[in-house]
Structures are given as C-alpha cells and as structure tokens.
Amino acid sequence: MAEATQSGDDHIVEMEGITKTFGEVVALEDVTFRLRRNEILALAGDNGAGKSTLIKCLAGALQPDSGTIRVDGEVVEIPNPRVSKDLGIETTFQDLAVAGNLTVTQNIFLGREAVSGPDTLFGVLDKPAMRKRAQELLDDLEIHVDVAEKVSNLSGGERQLVSISRTLLSDPKIVIMDEPTSALSVEGADRVLELIDRMQKQGISIVLISHNLDYIRRAADRIHVLHQGRSAGIIDATDFDQDEIVKRMVGGMPEEERDEQTADV
Ligand SMILES: Nc1ncnc2c1ncn2[C@@H]1O[C@H](COP(=O)(O)OP(=O)(O)OP(=O)(O)O)[C@@H](O)[C@H]1O
Numbered sequence: 001m002a003e004a005t006q007s008g009d010d011h012i013v014e015m016e017g018i019t020k021t022f023g024e025v026v027a028l029e030d031v032t033f034r035l036r037r038n039e040i041l042a043l044a045g046d047n048g049a050g051k052s053t054l055i056k057c058l059a060g061a062l063q064p065d066s067g068t069i070r071v072d073g074e075v076v077e078i079p080n081p082r083v084s085k086d087l088g089i090e091t092t093f094q095d096l097a098v099a100g101n102l103t104v105t106q107n108i109f110l111g112r113e114a115v116s117g118p119d120t121l122f123g124v125l126d127k128p129a130m131r132k133r134a135q136e137l138l139d140d141l142e143i144h145v146d147v148a149e150k151v152s153n154l155s156g157g158e159r160q161l162v163s164i165s166r167t168l169l170s171d172p173k174i175v176i177m178d179e180p181t182s183a184l185s186v187e188g189a190d191r192v193l194e195l196i197d198r199m200q201k202q203g204i205s206i207v208l209i210s211h212n213l214d215y216i217r218r219a220a221d222r223i224h225v226l227h228q229g230r231s232a233g234i235i236d237a238t239d240f241d242q243d244e245i246v247k248r249m250v251g252g253m254p255e256e257e258r259d260e261q262t263a264d265v
Pocket residue numbers: 022025026027045046047048049050051052053054094
C-alpha cells in the first residue's frame with residue numbers, strides 16, 4: 001500500500017472502493033476513481049451508470065456506504081457540502097443548477113453565507129459590493145448577462161454559465177461539473193469548453209461529466225468510464241477512440257482488463 005501514500009503527489013483526489021446503494025439499487029460498487037493534479041478528467045457512462053452519485057459523494061451531498069476518499073493525500077470524511085467546499089471543491093450539479101426566483105448576483109453568492117462568519121453574507125456584505133464582485137467575475141469570464149436580472153428570465157444556457165461561474169468565486173482547487181453543456185446550443189457549449197480550458201490554465205483540477213463524446217474528446221486529458229455502477233476503465237485522450245469508449249459504456253470493462261486487475265490484488 002506504499003503506492004497509496006505516495007499517490008497524493010500525483011493525484012489531488014483518490015476515491016477507493018466506493019460503494020453506494022439506494023435500497024435494492026446498487027448505484028456504485030467498489031469504484032476506484034482518481035483525479036490527477038490540474039487535469040481535465042471526463043467521467044462518461046450511460047444513464048444510471050452512477051456518475052452523479054459518485055461526484056455527489058465527493059461534493060458531500062451523499063455519503064458512500066463504504067470506501068475511502070483522499071484529498072491531497074489525506075483521508076477525509078465529507079459529511080456535507082460545506083466540508084467539500086472547505087476542501088477546495090466546487091460542484092455544479094446536474095439537477096440543481098440555479099434558483100430561478102433569485103437574481104444572478106444572489107445565485108452567485110448563494111450558499112456562501114457561513115464563509116464570512118455567523119451572519120449571513122447578505123447581511124455582512126452590502127448589496128452593491130456583491131453586485132460589483134459578481135459583475136467582475138462574469139466580466140472575467142466574458143459572460144454577458146445582467147447581474148441584477150432574475151435567473152428565471154435567463155435562457156437555459158445563460159443559467160448554466162451562471163452556475164459554472166459561481167464555482168470560481170471561492171478560488172477552488174477542484175471543480176466538478178455534472179453535464180454543464182446539456183442544455184446548451186453549440187455556441188453555448190463552446191463557451192463552456194473555453195471556460196473549462198481557462199480553469200485548467202489557472203491550475204484547477206477538473207471533473208467533467210458529459211454524454212457528449214465530442215466535447216469529451218475536445219476537453220479531456222483522460223476519460224474514466226463507468227458502467228452500471230462499476231469502473232469500466234480509463235482511457236488516455238491521446239488514444240481517444242470513440243468506439244472503444246462506447247464499447248465500455250455499453251459492455252463495461254473488457255474481460256482481459258478485469259483479469260489483470262484481479263491479478264494485481
Ligand atoms: N436518490 C436516489 N434514490 C434512489 N436511487 C437513486 C438515487 N440517486 C440515484 N439513484 C439510482 O442510482 C443509479 C445511478 O444513478 P446516477 O444518477 O448516479 O446515474 P448517472 O450516471 O448520473 O446517470 P445520468 O447520465 O442519467 O445522469 C441509478 O440506478 C439511479 O436510479
């Protein structure tokens with residue numbers, strides 16, 4: 001197990017032996033998932049493969065039944081989203097992107113209340129200051145939406161851009177994006193890919209969940225495939241082979257590789 005203690009150098013996140021069940025449903029079974037420093041790792045898999053469940057375990061939204069999580073080489077427990085954020089992890093969820101009845105600024109600051117102490121951030125920071133900070137953030141990212149606008153008045157794509165931009169407010173080490181391009185036009189998705197690229201240049205390590213293999217090809221350094229709650233292998237983007245990825249998405253890890261893994265243990 002000497003390897004595991006050293007691997008904190010190369011890997012910013014290591015999830016090992018993760019199992020998660022929902023009643024009878026085994027959403028994840030003994031999954032090992034490692035994110036290298038400063039890489040863009042795509043997480044691919046069919047509907048129900050367990051992608052969202054896996055990253056929710058890292059985001060503190062779900063607790064695995066068993067398994068170990070290391071961040072920066074240290075074993076961590078992530079009982080809630082606050083702890084995940086404190087570890088430098090920001091997540092955009094597939095099913096909970098933004099709150100429609102709030103403005104763009106309020107959405108960007110949402111959930112950060114505890115950061116500045118016992119009072120709510122809205123109480124501590126005056127509204128103009130928040131608006132200014134939100135505007136700077138969006139300007140930096142070249143996202144042209146009005147920060148005073150209600151999110152319900154934005155297009156689906158603009159909402160996704162706001163949802164992604166808010167992950168950058170806290171200067172995270174790790175950003176996880178669950179289907180950030182699913183509601184977007186080709187142009188909108190291109191913007192998101194540019195944004196992801198920019199995040200990587202800033203030194204952030206990124207997990208990108210997507211069903212779109214073309215976006216994965218364009219963005220990812222490696223592709224981790226899940227199949228029915230089990231790991232179906234990792235492919236280097238330099239050897240990107242769409243047929244190979246689809247084969248693993250549909251059929252799981254090839255027999256030979258499974259045998260190799262068993263032999264390693
Ligand atoms: N809260 C829950 N309660 C019960 N079952 C759940 C829950 N969340 C996920 N599941 C089940 O766990 C399995 C994995 O779901 P998950 O959402 O992680 O898949 P996914 O890979 O993200 O799929 P998609 O591509 O459709 O988003 C599925 O069988 C799903 O029905």
